[in-house]
Structure formats: C-alpha cells, structure tokens
Amino acid sequence: MAATLNLELVSPERLLVSEPVEMVVVPGTEGYFGVLPQHMLLLSTLRPGVIDVYNGGAISERYFVTGGFAEVTGTSCTVLVDEALPLNSLTKAFVAERAARAKALMDAATTEEETRRASVAIVHVEVMAEFTVN
Numbered sequence: 001m002a003a004t005l006n007l008e009l010v011s012p013e014r015l016l017v018s019e020p021v022e023m024v025v026v027p028g029t030e031g032y033f034g035v036l037p038q039h040m041l042l043l044s045t046l047r048p049g050v051i052d053v054y055n056g057g058a059i060s061e062r063y064f065v066t067g068g069f070a071e072v073t074g075t076s077c078t079v080l081v082d083e084a085l086p087l088n089s090l091t092k093a094f095v096a097e098r099a100a101r102a103k104a105l106m107d108a109a110t111t112e113e114e115t116r117r118a119s120v121a122i123v124h125v126e127v128m129a130e131f132t133v134n
Helices: 092-108 112-130
Strands: 005-010 015-021 023-028 031-035 042-046 049-055 058-065 068-072 076-081 084-086
Touching: 015 049, 015 058, 023 042, 023 076, 031 042, 092 112
Parallel strands: 005 076
Antiparallel strands: 005 015, 023 031, 023 049, 042 068, 049 058, 058 084, 068 076
C-alpha cells in the first residue's frame, strides 16, 4: 500500500473531505503544487482552480475552488477554501447562471467595495468556464 497523508478540505459551510490520500495537487497563488507524504512545511494562498486528489495512482476526486489557504505538514494537507464545488457540477448551465449573477452584481454596484466583489465573482466565473464539463 502506498504511503498517504491526511487531506482535509474545508469550506465555510462544512468539512468536504477528510481522508487519507496518496497525493493532492493544489492551485497555489504562484502555481499548482503537489503534496506527497512527508512534504516540507508550507503555507500558501490559493487562486481559483482545481484541486486534484490522487488515490490508487490516479485522480479519484476533483474540486473547483475559488480561493483560500493551504497548510501542509509532513502528514497532512489542510485546505481552507472560500468555496469548493465538485468539478463535475460545473455544467454550462451552472456557469451561465453564475455569470448572470456576477453581471447583475456588477450592474448593481454603487460602491468601490461592491464593484470589487462583482469583479472577483466575474473572475471566478471565467476560471470556472475553463473547467466546464458539458
């Protein structure tokens, strides 16, 4: 059996994953990075992208994340995300609905903060669209 590390994927709403995995690939701000058992200590911010979870020598699960933080130790990888969605839920209809909401936020924005939030939502939708499954 391959060596494993404990992966915890946590959103504000709930604990999404808590399981031993062979490897996880995370979208760090400076680029994707892989985490294997006995990885050096690391703390990284995340950018919108996909987390790939490996078991049995292949990708077993994939999650789209909008951002957050990853903390890596030799035995664990804890990923705290703003939002995580199973990659197979990113349908064209879902992304189109998110795009419409982001556009509505931008159209309704009256303050600098509202404009910033709408801009972030638009960026998330643009990245989501790259991973749309159907």
